[in-house]
Amino acid sequence: MTITAAADGSALGNPGPAGWAWYVNDECWAAGGWNHATNNQGELKAVLELFRATAHLDDDLHILCDSQYVINSVTKWMPGWKKKGWRKSDGKPVMNLELLQEIDEALTGRRYRFEWVRGHIGHALNEAADVRARAVAEAFQRGRPIPQGPGWIQGPGGIQGPGGIQGATVAALPTDAVASVPVTALPIQSPPSLFDCDEVTIISLQLTAEEFSRLAARARQLGVTEQELLRRLI
Secondary structure, three states, X not given: OEEEEEEEEEEOOOOEEEEEXXXXXXXXXXXXXXXXXXXXXXXXXXXXXXXXXXXXXXXXXXXXXXXXXHHHHHHHHXXXXXXXXXXXXXXXXXXXXXXXXXXXXXXXXXXEEEXXXXXXXXXXXXXXXXXXXXXXHHHHHHOOOOOOOOEOOOOHHHOOOOOOOOOOOOOOOOOOOEEXXXXXEOOOOOOOOOOOOOOOEEEEEEEEHHHHHHHHHHHHHHOOOHHHHHHHOO
């Protein structure tokens, strides 16, 4: 089986508020970022987190990427850099060294291939990753909750792997109007209720941006994730 995913980064100001994202589909994606970073750092981090999220799988990984810097770094330049002690041909240190070393470790034993896609031409997966990476950068810029995504939740039962949430998932791109928070609830055995079923039940909870912000703030105060906070209400 081959997993096809897009990985992308975004930086406002470059450097500036920055985000990264990988995307398989609307139920399987993740994002994050920093208050201050470069676009290349976002691009590298997206690839790194994609490798990490799929580390438990024995599948080929097909990575769609619009950054030739990332593709060339991983597929062409890294072997030479490593032989030279992570220095370039001119003897200068390699930039973004920590991220590159982490990628080098993460891809060991993996079957993967990169495909370059031109950005911003309407490629569905690339655009989806780009939108999510930019949303994170904008969230850092405006001091809003970071849309992190559900993580890896592909497979039987719809929930598995690092980043997947057992019980509940907050997977929203908050907007000024309404943020959609899908919650995955395990079947209730007793007493009988509306949510009894033989499989997992999906509950869609609509929150305003203000409500989502309060949820995130309350979760931070308690030292738990938004998902865990929601589970505590059950």
